[in-house]
Amino acid sequence: MSNTLRLAIAQLNPHAGQIEANLVKLRRARAEAAALGADLLVSPEFSIAGYPPEDLVKKPAFVAACEAAVAQLAAETADGGPGMIVGGPWRDGERLYNAAFVLDGGKILARRAKHELPNYGVFDEKRLFDAGPAPGPVAFRGFRLGVMVCEDWWLPAVSETLAESGAEMLLSINGSPYEADKQGVRLTLAVARVVESGLPFVFAAMVGGQDELVFDGASFVLNADRSLALQMPYFAEAITLTEWHRDGGVLRCAPQAPPEEPARLALIYRAMMLGLADYVNKNGFPGVVLGLSGGIDSALSAAVAVDALGAARVRAVMLPSPYTSAESLEDAAACARLLGIRYETIPITPAMDAFAEALAPAFAGQAADITEENIQSRARGLILMALSNKFGDMVLTTGNKSEMSVGYATLYGDMCGGYSVLKDVYKTTVFALAEWRNAQTLGGLGPVMPRRVIDKPPSAELKPGQTDQDSLPPYAVLDGILEGLVEGERSIEAMVAAGFERATVLRVWRLLDRAEYKRRQAPPGVKITARAFGRDRRYPITNGFTGLLR
Numbered sequence: 001m002s003n004t005l006r007l008a009i010a011q012l013n014p015h016a017g018q019i020e021a022n023l024v025k026l027r028r029a030r031a032e033a034a035a036l037g038a039d040l041l042v043s044p045e046f047s048i049a050g051y052p053p054e055d056l057v058k059k060p061a062f063v064a065a066c067e068a069a070v071a072q073l074a075a076e077t078a079d080g081g082p083g084m085i086v087g088g089p090w091r092d093g094e095r096l097y098n099a100a101f102v103l104d105g106g107k108i109l110a111r112r113a114k115h116e117l118p119n120y121g122v123f124d125e126k127r128l129f130d131a132g133p134a135p136g137p138v139a140f141r142g143f144r145l146g147v148m149v150c151e152d153w154w155l156p157a158v159s160e161t162l163a164e165s166g167a168e169m170l171l172s173i174n175g176s177p178y179e180a181d182k183q184g185v186r187l188t189l190a191v192a193r194v195v196e197s198g199l200p201f202v203f204a205a206m207v208g209g210q211d212e213l214v215f216d217g218a219s220f221v222l223n224a225d226r227s228l229a230l231q232m233p234y235f236a237e238a239i240t241l242t243e244w245h246r247d248g249g250v251l252r253c254a255p256q257a258p259p260e261e262p263a264r265l266a267l268i269y270r271a272m273m274l275g276l277a278d279y280v281n282k283n284g285f286p287g288v289v290l291g292l293s294g295g296i297d298s299a300l301s302a303a304v305a306v307d308a309l310g311a312a313r314v315r316a317v318m319l320p321s322p323y324t325s326a327e328s329l330e331d332a333a334a335c336a337r338l339l340g341i342r343y344e345t346i347p348i349t350p351a352m353d354a355f356a357e358a359l360a361p362a363f364a365g366q367a368a369d370i371t372e373e374n375i376q377s378r379a380r381g382l383i384l385m386a387l388s389n390k391f392g393d394m395v396l397t398t399g400n401k402s403e404m405s406v407g408y409a410t411l412y413g414d415m416c417g418g419y420s421v422l423k424d425v426y427k428t429t430v431f432a433l434a435e436w437r438n439a440q441t442l443g444g445l446g447p448v449m450p451r452r453v454i455d456k457p458p459s460a461e462l463k464p465g466q467t468d469q470d471s472l473p474p475y476a477v478l479d480g481i482l483e484g485l486v487e488g489e490r491s492i493e494a495m496v497a498a499g500f501e502r503a504t505v506l507r508v509w510r511l512l513d514r515a516e517y518k519r520r521q522a523p524p525g526v527k528i529t530a531r532a533f534g535r536d537r538r539y540p541i542t543n544g545f546t547g548l549l550r
Helices: 019-035 054-058 060-079 156-164 182-197 264-282 296-309 326-339 349-359 370-391 401-406 427-438 451-455 475-487 492-497 502-514 516-520
Strands: 004-011 040-042 083-092 095-104 107-113 138-140 143-149 169-174 201-205 207-210 213-216 220-222 228-231 238-247 250-253 288-291 314-318 342-345 394-397
Touching (some): 004 201, 019 083, 019 238, 054 060, 060 083, 060 095, 060 107, 095 138, 095 143, 107 138, 107 143, 143 156, 156 169, 156 182, 169 182, 207 264, 213 264, 228 250, 264 427, 296 314, 296 326, 296 451, 314 326, 314 370, 326 342, 326 451, 401 427, 401 475, 401 502, 427 451, 427 475, 475 492, 475 502, 492 502
Parallel strands (some): 004 040, 143 169, 169 201, 288 314
Antiparallel strands (some): 095 107, 201 220, 207 213, 238 250
16 A cells, blocks of 8 residues: 555636536646646536536536536546546435545546535525535545535534544645635634644635635645645646655645745735636626726726736726816826726716706706716716727726725716726725735736825815715725624624714714615625625615614
């Protein structure tokens, strides 16, 4: 019996529903693993189908196609090359599982169904899958592998069962979505599983964007002494060979030098890039078009788009009104020059005049108010959508989480579009990301916006002299309150106790609740925080709860 196992971890980016393309990707990964001398190739959760599959698994034809693809891969392992662990659906009678398939010797050697089904945050697996039994180890070429599927290792029961039944390592295939600071949580929990079981641990992760979710990869290995033996890159496909030796009955992974840990802002920015790139590319858009206003949100969105897609695939449009300042015109043009993107100006004054004339009889005797401001925003949205329809580019919206939280956005106006990279990014983080990006050189591109874009007071410029802070608390205060109410689900009293003014907290609470109907109609955007709007946070639109203690 060999005491050496060469295990290759394939950190892959599957395409949801593209089973044939995923099959090709898995074959290529196996060929690369064979060239490296691997005995076993491990791929991520649902690697044959993309994750999360959502209601695709309710289609019998989809499940059958996935199972047929896994059977093809299994047959190909008869060539004596590496075995494989592949993730996908498994129908067993009336039950449907999220499973790991162990393939070797021309057959499906073993199946392991996910035991712990997550049903919180972005997950609703109890709606889709049956829970599998607590798994035992899989015998593979003289080794006893404790194969798990993602959530199985976040709780102690499965790893304890595997350890008690003779597993020599814990090996988890994962579709674990990115959120800021999550890798530290993963490592902490992995250490706990290692300590409890006394076994080394392999975290084999997915990478890529899938609608709102981004998977950051960052696969890793911990030895039984809790030391980090391997750290794979963030936000990039990779295949890495690990070598394991059995010494005194204990498997140990030969350590590899870890790469430098990226800064927090760098990881957030790369998540935004990958989320946008995969959304655009996997959905077949030729590029993106966005309104470039001279403000920080559109400047940062344009920079992410260029870094993700390349300057040739980004089209920027300045849509000035009579209230657009000379500074904004200058700053938008300067951003476009720094980014090297196509830039044009389409004034909205004629559209404003046309709407004013058409509505004059209906609005007779009424003073101008926010209605006329919203018409400006909607005129811009109409023009951008017209460009999208004519040329095929997707409209990239530029609103941030602070605005989306309190409804400081116009339906069918600046909310109009196909995707948003700032949807889950608070305004204070927008400023930090702009500073960070301007200090970097990515793809040969240095600063992406003039200093004035970062320094000047944010403004929608829908009336003379307007700034965001005319109608909102300072962003440092607003974002602090929002983080407590949204991410923390804290009460009004708790926020007041934390030092925020009661009247301001009450106002933000009301704005947050009243804007739910807008958020339901917003485009998808990259999940960055622990509680993104949409899949993470689902509140009724019709909601009479005030948050006040009685």
